[in-house]
Amino acid sequence: MSAPFDLDATDALLSTTRAVRKRLDLARPVPRDVILDCIGLSQQAPTGSNSQGWRWLVVDDPELRRGLADLYKQAADAYLELSRQNLPDDDHQTHRVYDSASWLVDHLADVPVHVIPCLNGRIPENAVTNMAGASFYGSIFPAVWSFQLALRSRGLGSALTTLHLVHEQKAAELLGIDFATVSQVALLPVAYTRGTDFKQASRRPPEHITHWNRWGEKNA
Numbered sequence: 417m418s419a420p421f422d423l424d425a426t427d428a429l430l431s432t433t434r435a436v437r438k439r440l441d442l443a444r445p446v447p448r449d450v451i452l453d454c455i456g457l458s459q460q461a462p463t464g465s466n467s468q469g470w471r472w473l474v475v476d477d478p479e480l481r482r483g484l485a486d487l488y489k490q491a492a493d494a495y496l497e498l499s500r501q502n503l504p505d506d507d508h509q510t511h512r513v514y515d516s517a518s519w520l521v522d523h524l525a526d527v528p529v530h531v532i533p534c535l536n537g538r539i540p541e542n543a544v545t546n547m548a549g550a551s552f553y554g555s556i557f558p559a560v561w562s563f564q565l566a567l568r569s570r571g572l573g574s575a576l577t578t579l580h581l582v583h584e585q586k587a588a589e590l591l592g593i594d595f596a597t598v599s600q601v602a603l604l605p606v607a608y609t610r611g612t613d614f615k616q617a618s619r620r621p622p623e624h625i626t627h628w629n630r631w632g633e634k635n636a
Contacts, residue, residue: 432614433565436573437516440607442526446572448474451529451606454566461562464555469536471598473591476529483590484580484603485525491582492521520575520605527605531574532591533560535599556601564604573609576602 455472463470475481524530535556539548564574580587580603588595628635 429565429569431616433568434573434614434617435516435575436609436614437520437575437605439610440523440527440573440605441610442523442528442607444528444608446476446529446607448476450570450572451531454563454570454572457566458559458563461558463559464551467536467555470556470559471534471536473532473534473593473600474529475532475591478525480590481527481530482525484530484587487583487587487590488524488577488580488603489521491579492517495579520577524605527607529606531563531604531606532587533563533601533604534593535601537597538599552599553601560602560604567606568614571608571612572606574604574606576604578602 451474458472459468459470475484520527533556535552537552539552543549560576564576567574578601581600584600585595587593587600588598593600623635626635627633
Protein backbone atom coordinates (compact mmCIF):
# COMPACT_ATOMS: atom_id res chain seq x y z
CA MET A 417 0.00 0.00 0.00
CA SER A 418 1.36 3.42 -0.91
CA ALA A 419 1.80 6.12 1.72
CA PRO A 420 -1.36 8.26 2.15
CA PHE A 421 0.63 11.52 2.01
CA ASP A 422 3.52 12.89 0.01
CA LEU A 423 6.34 11.75 2.30
CA ASP A 424 8.91 14.23 1.01
CA ALA A 425 6.62 17.19 1.65
CA THR A 426 5.44 15.84 5.01
CA ASP A 427 8.94 15.03 6.22
CA ALA A 428 10.15 18.47 5.12
CA LEU A 429 7.38 20.14 7.13
CA LEU A 430 8.11 18.05 10.22
CA SER A 431 11.88 18.44 10.05
CA THR A 432 12.11 22.14 9.24
CA THR A 433 9.50 23.62 11.57
CA ARG A 434 11.96 25.53 13.71
CA ALA A 435 11.66 27.83 16.70
CA VAL A 436 11.72 31.11 14.77
CA ARG A 437 12.71 34.39 16.37
CA LYS A 438 15.14 36.60 14.44
CA ARG A 439 13.53 35.79 11.11
CA LEU A 440 10.05 36.86 12.18
CA ASP A 441 8.81 39.65 9.92
CA LEU A 442 7.85 42.37 12.37
CA ALA A 443 6.43 44.66 9.68
CA ARG A 444 3.96 42.34 7.93
CA PRO A 445 0.45 42.10 9.42
CA VAL A 446 -1.01 38.68 10.16
CA PRO A 447 -4.68 38.33 9.18
CA ARG A 448 -6.93 36.97 11.89
CA ASP A 449 -8.47 34.41 9.56
CA VAL A 450 -5.05 32.79 9.07
CA ILE A 451 -4.70 32.37 12.84
CA LEU A 452 -8.21 30.94 13.05
CA ASP A 453 -7.46 28.45 10.26
CA CYS A 454 -4.41 27.21 12.18
CA ILE A 455 -6.34 26.98 15.44
CA GLY A 456 -9.05 25.03 13.62
CA LEU A 457 -6.46 22.50 12.48
CA SER A 458 -5.06 22.29 16.00
CA GLN A 459 -8.47 21.19 17.26
CA GLN A 460 -8.01 17.90 15.45
CA ALA A 461 -5.14 16.99 17.78
CA PRO A 462 -5.78 14.32 20.42
CA THR A 463 -6.78 15.50 23.87
CA GLY A 464 -7.03 13.62 27.18
CA SER A 465 -10.39 11.91 27.73
CA ASN A 466 -11.71 13.88 24.74
CA SER A 467 -11.95 16.84 27.11
CA GLN A 468 -11.33 19.42 24.37
CA GLY A 469 -10.35 21.90 27.04
CA TRP A 470 -8.09 23.91 24.76
CA ARG A 471 -8.62 27.63 24.71
CA TRP A 472 -6.61 30.16 22.72
CA LEU A 473 -6.03 33.81 23.49
CA VAL A 474 -4.74 35.75 20.49
CA VAL A 475 -3.23 39.13 21.33
CA ASP A 476 -2.76 41.60 18.49
CA ASP A 477 -3.38 44.81 20.43
CA PRO A 478 -0.05 46.73 20.60
CA GLU A 479 -0.54 47.95 24.17
CA LEU A 480 -1.30 44.46 25.46
CA ARG A 481 1.67 43.06 23.54
CA ARG A 482 3.89 45.61 25.25
CA GLY A 483 2.51 44.56 28.62
CA LEU A 484 3.26 40.90 27.89
CA ALA A 485 6.71 41.79 26.62
CA ASP A 486 7.47 43.64 29.88
CA LEU A 487 6.49 40.59 31.94
CA TYR A 488 8.51 38.36 29.64
CA LYS A 489 11.59 40.56 30.02
CA GLN A 490 11.32 40.57 33.81
CA ALA A 491 11.62 36.79 33.79
CA ALA A 492 13.96 36.39 30.84
CA ASP A 493 16.93 38.66 31.52
CA ALA A 494 18.30 36.92 34.60
CA TYR A 495 17.39 33.43 33.35
CA LEU A 496 19.09 33.83 29.98
CA GLU A 497 22.21 35.40 31.43
CA LEU A 498 22.65 32.64 34.00
CA SER A 499 21.99 29.93 31.42
CA ARG A 500 24.46 31.45 28.97
CA GLN A 501 27.19 31.47 31.62
CA ASN A 502 26.81 27.71 32.01
CA LEU A 503 27.19 26.92 28.29
CA PRO A 504 30.43 25.35 27.03
CA ASP A 505 32.30 27.76 24.76
CA ASP A 506 32.36 25.25 21.92
CA ASP A 507 28.59 24.63 21.91
CA HIS A 508 28.05 27.06 19.05
CA GLN A 509 24.55 25.89 18.14
CA THR A 510 23.20 26.47 21.65
CA HIS A 511 24.96 29.85 21.84
CA ARG A 512 23.10 30.84 18.67
CA VAL A 513 19.84 29.73 20.27
CA TYR A 514 20.48 31.96 23.28
CA ASP A 515 21.43 34.88 21.04
CA SER A 516 18.12 34.39 19.27
CA ALA A 517 16.26 34.17 22.60
CA SER A 518 17.86 37.43 23.76
CA TRP A 519 16.81 39.09 20.51
CA LEU A 520 13.23 38.03 21.17
CA VAL A 521 13.31 39.64 24.63
CA ASP A 522 14.13 42.98 22.98
CA HIS A 523 11.62 42.66 20.13
CA LEU A 524 8.70 40.68 21.53
CA ALA A 525 6.44 43.73 21.74
CA ASP A 526 6.92 44.27 18.00
CA VAL A 527 5.90 40.76 16.96
CA PRO A 528 2.46 41.30 15.41
CA VAL A 529 0.64 38.46 17.18
CA HIS A 530 1.11 36.78 20.55
CA VAL A 531 -0.77 33.51 20.88
CA ILE A 532 -1.35 32.08 24.36
CA PRO A 533 -2.63 28.49 24.42
CA CYS A 534 -4.63 27.79 27.57
CA LEU A 535 -6.39 24.91 29.26
CA ASN A 536 -9.57 24.97 31.27
CA GLY A 537 -8.74 24.14 34.88
CA ARG A 538 -5.54 24.04 36.90
CA ILE A 539 -3.39 21.27 38.30
CA PRO A 540 -4.36 20.88 41.97
CA GLU A 541 -1.73 22.30 44.30
CA ASN A 542 -1.48 18.97 46.13
CA ALA A 543 -1.01 16.97 42.89
CA VAL A 544 2.48 15.54 43.23
CA THR A 545 2.36 12.64 40.78
CA ASN A 546 4.03 12.69 37.40
CA MET A 547 0.77 11.42 35.92
CA ALA A 548 -1.11 14.55 36.97
CA GLY A 549 1.25 16.86 35.11
CA ALA A 550 1.63 14.58 32.10
CA SER A 551 -2.13 14.14 31.74
CA PHE A 552 -2.87 17.83 32.13
CA TYR A 553 -0.29 19.26 29.73
CA GLY A 554 -0.65 16.27 27.39
CA SER A 555 -4.10 17.59 26.58
CA ILE A 556 -2.76 20.82 25.04
CA PHE A 557 0.75 20.36 23.67
CA PRO A 558 -0.24 18.11 20.74
CA ALA A 559 -2.59 20.92 19.67
CA VAL A 560 0.15 23.51 20.12
CA TRP A 561 2.49 21.58 17.84
CA SER A 562 -0.27 21.12 15.25
CA PHE A 563 -0.83 24.88 15.39
CA GLN A 564 2.87 25.52 14.79
CA LEU A 565 2.98 23.09 11.87
CA ALA A 566 -0.06 24.77 10.34
CA LEU A 567 1.66 28.15 10.67
CA ARG A 568 4.81 26.83 8.99
CA SER A 569 2.83 25.42 6.06
CA ARG A 570 1.39 28.92 5.48
CA GLY A 571 4.69 30.78 5.61
CA LEU A 572 4.52 31.87 9.24
CA GLY A 573 6.86 31.11 12.12
CA SER A 574 6.59 30.79 15.87
CA ALA A 575 8.50 29.79 18.96
CA LEU A 576 7.10 28.07 22.02
CA THR A 577 8.12 30.12 25.05
CA THR A 578 7.16 29.76 28.71
CA LEU A 579 9.09 32.51 30.51
CA HIS A 580 6.08 34.79 30.91
CA LEU A 581 4.54 32.08 33.12
CA VAL A 582 6.84 33.25 35.91
CA HIS A 583 4.34 36.10 36.06
CA GLU A 584 1.29 34.13 34.94
CA GLN A 585 -1.07 35.79 37.43
CA LYS A 586 -0.03 39.27 36.32
CA ALA A 587 -0.51 38.23 32.70
CA ALA A 588 -3.96 36.92 33.62
CA GLU A 589 -4.85 40.27 35.16
CA LEU A 590 -3.57 42.10 32.08
CA LEU A 591 -5.58 39.93 29.70
CA GLY A 592 -8.75 39.34 31.73
CA ILE A 593 -8.11 35.62 32.26
CA ASP A 594 -9.67 33.97 35.31
CA PHE A 595 -6.46 32.71 36.94
CA ALA A 596 -8.35 30.34 39.23
CA THR A 597 -10.00 28.38 36.42
CA VAL A 598 -7.78 28.79 33.34
CA SER A 599 -4.11 27.82 32.93
CA GLN A 600 -1.84 29.56 30.46
CA VAL A 601 0.69 27.07 29.15
CA ALA A 602 2.89 29.07 26.78
CA LEU A 603 3.30 32.22 24.73
CA LEU A 604 3.97 31.92 20.99
CA PRO A 605 5.18 34.96 19.08
CA VAL A 606 3.69 34.58 15.60
CA ALA A 607 4.56 36.35 12.35
CA TYR A 608 5.28 35.70 8.73
CA THR A 609 8.90 34.69 8.23
CA ARG A 610 11.56 36.43 6.19
CA GLY A 611 12.13 33.60 3.76
CA THR A 612 10.91 30.04 4.17
CA ASP A 613 14.18 28.17 3.58
CA PHE A 614 14.53 26.66 7.04
CA LYS A 615 16.81 23.66 7.39
CA GLN A 616 17.02 20.63 9.61
CA ALA A 617 18.84 21.11 12.91
CA SER A 618 21.87 19.06 13.84
CA ARG A 619 20.70 16.15 15.97
CA ARG A 620 22.17 12.87 17.16
CA PRO A 621 21.10 9.77 15.21
CA PRO A 622 17.97 8.14 16.66
CA GLU A 623 19.95 5.01 17.53
CA HIS A 624 21.78 7.02 20.18
CA ILE A 625 18.63 7.97 22.06
CA THR A 626 16.43 4.92 21.51
CA HIS A 627 16.18 1.93 23.86
CA TRP A 628 14.43 -1.32 22.90
CA ASN A 629 12.29 -3.29 25.37
CA ARG A 630 14.53 -2.52 28.37
CA TRP A 631 16.39 0.65 29.29
CA GLY A 632 19.98 0.49 28.13
CA GLU A 633 19.37 -2.02 25.34
CA LYS A 634 20.22 -0.70 21.88
CA ASN A 635 19.15 -1.95 18.51
CA ALA A 636 21.35 -4.88 17.50
